[in-house]
Amino acid sequence: MTAPSVANTLRRPRGPRKAAVAPEAVAAEAGTGIDTSYLETLLGYNARRAALAVITVFLRRMAPYGLRPVDFSVLTLIAHNPGITSRQVCAALDILPPNLVGMIKSLDQRGLIERRPHPTDRRAQGLHLSPAGKRLQKNAQLTATQLESDVGSRLSDEELDTLKSLLRRVYRA
Amino acid sequence: MTAPSVANTLRRPRGPRKAAVAPEAVAAEAGTGIDTSYLETLLGYNARRAALAVITVFLRRMAPYGLRPVDFSVLTLIAHNPGITSRQVCAALDILPPNLVGMIKSLDQRGLIERRPHPTDRRAQGLHLSPAGKRLQKNAQLTATQLESDVGSRLSDEELDTLKSLLRRVYRA
DNA sequence: TATTGTTATACTCTATAACTATA
DNA sequence: TATAGTTATAGAGTATAACAATA
Numbered sequence: 001m002t003a004p005s006v007a008n009t010l011r012r013p014r015g016p017r018k019a020a021v022a023p024e025a026v027a028a029e030a031g032t033g034i035d036t037s038y039l040e041t042l043l044g045y046n047a048r049r050a051a052l053a054v055i056t057v058f059l060r061r062m063a064p065y066g067l068r069p070v071d072f073s074v075l076t077l078i079a080h081n082p083g084i085t086s087r088q089v090c091a092a093l094d095i096l097p098p099n100l101v102g103m104i105k106s107l108d109q110r111g112l113i114e115r116r117p118h119p120t121d122r123r124a125q126g127l128h129l130s131p132a133g134k135r136l137q138k139n140a141q142l143t144a145t146q147l148e149s150d151v152g153s154r155l156s157d158e159e160l161d162t163l164k165s166l167l168r169r170v171y172r173a
Numbered sequence: 174m175t176a177p178s179v180a181n182t183l184r185r186p187r188g189p190r191k192a193a194v195a196p197e198a199v200a201a202e203a204g205t206g207i208d209t210s211y212l213e214t215l216l217g218y219n220a221r222r223a224a225l226a227v228i229t230v231f232l233r234r235m236a237p238y239g240l241r242p243v244d245f246s247v248l249t250l251i252a253h254n255p256g257i258t259s260r261q262v263c264a265a266l267d268i269l270p271p272n273l274v275g276m277i278k279s280l281d282q283r284g285l286i287e288r289r290p291h292p293t294d295r296r297a298q299g300l301h302l303s304p305a306g307k308r309l310q311k312n313a314q315l316t317a318t319q320l321e322s323d324v325g326s327r328l329s330d331e332e333l334d335t336l337k338s339l340l341r342r343v344y345r346a
Numbered sequence: 347t348a349t350t351g352t353t354a355t356a357c358t359c360t361a362t363a364a365c366t367a368t369a
Numbered sequence: 370t371a372t373a374g375t376t377a378t379a380g381a382g383t384a385t386a387a388c389a390a391t392a
Contacts, residue, residue, distance in 0.1 A: 032261065032264060032265065034250070034254050034257065034261050034264070034265045035253045035254050036250065036253075036265055037253075038249060038253055038314070039246060039249060039250075040341070041318075041321075041337075042317060042318075042321065043227055043321055043324060043333065043336065043337055044224060044227035044228055044231055044242070044320075044324075046336075046337045046340040046341055046344070047220055047223045047224035047227055047340055048224045048228070049340070049341075049344040050220045050224075050340040050341075050343040050344045051217060051220035051221040051223075051224045052344070053343055053344035054216055054217035054220055054343065055217055055221070058217055069217070073212060076211060076212060077207070077209065077212075080208045080209075080210075080211060081207050081208050084207065085350075085351095086350075086351065087349080087350060087351080088205065088207055091205060091207075092205065092207045092209055095383095096383070096384065096385090097350080097351070097352080098351090098352075098353080098354090098355095098383095098384085098385085099382075099383065099384085100351095101351075101352060101353085104351095118350095121349090121350080121391080121392070122350095122390080122391060122392085123349070123350040123351070123390065123391045123392070124349090124350055124351080124391095125350085125351080141211070144215060145214075145215075147217075148214075148215065148216055151216060151217075151343060154342050154343075155339065155342060155343070159339060160216065162335070162339065163216065163219075163336070163339040163340070163343070164214075164216055164219045166328065166332060166335065166336040166339070167219040167220055167222070167223040167336070168213070168219055168222075168223075169327050169328060170223040170226055170227065170324060170327075170328070170336070171219070171222040171223045171225070171226035258373075258374090259373075259374065260372080260373060260374080268360095269360070269361065269362090270373080270374070270375080271360095271361080271362085271363095271374090271375075271376075271377090271378095272359075272360065272361080273374095274374075274375060274376085277374095291373090294368080294369070294372090294373075295367080295368060295369085295373095296366095296367065296368045296369070296372070296373040296374070297368095297372090297373055297374080298373085298374080
């Protein structure tokens, strides 16, 4: 009874892949003998593969902080928007409120965030980073920024900017 | 006891987003008052957003065919590699064998594919499209190809090629 | 009447172990 | 001993409904 999820249609690539081809090219795959060339002409396929490649590195690098990508996003959003409410976090990160509850609770129990009464709305809570949370988020953000140059190691800074710019033009409504 | 999944860290965007910024730019978000500018400087964030934007359109366009992205990928792989085995499909699409079983069974029950004895290995099965499967896959592939120009409507053909080329350089090992 | 945070819950996707039959 | 396909099942992620407190 539920609309098909989009999220889980993106999975981590594991197998080897073959060389780049022009969009209309039809070529046989070398390593495994399986022809995947058509899929490689699709923007969605390439964007998904690239996103998962970056996220795989992200996962590994963030493991020492005990942060999943979504945790890093929540912490970063709170860091840059002190006093933000759960509802606003949900809207910004496209998380459903029931699914954020556990994450907030976990971050709270780890002593990384504090929930304070909202100044004007007694239903809501203002989210803030604790001193420990600030330190962790700062280091994690440094790691995330550093990750940029590592992931796009074959890309120049200019190419990386071009790539991100083109990507934004794809997803911007 | 399981390595953290990567797939579900990618979710469908729902809320509005703000204007593009240079990688180091720090700007306040306009619409909701929430600053998400830092996240927008990350390649992973932009790639994820773009991938999900494309997949969202993909889902809608493929709904008439009753195909999820993974179903389309499986059908397309079989179309371009008649006689491919389940194991090879798993390797090419990064699907775990137990999770492919249900998909293959479903496509078989829908009369879209046929499982024939493998010519040299009696453990394996060769996967083939039925006539109905060929028709469906052909139409679905046309839709997928058409989707390219629609999604990248603001991008020229050259920009689209550049984008896909840069993406491949990111995820290629 | 609408919204915030929350609980409960169901569905989907992803992952591991283990079995069978063949190689 | 290893591999192809399969079953069963556990875990993570994602979704909806509904509630109390407050706007």
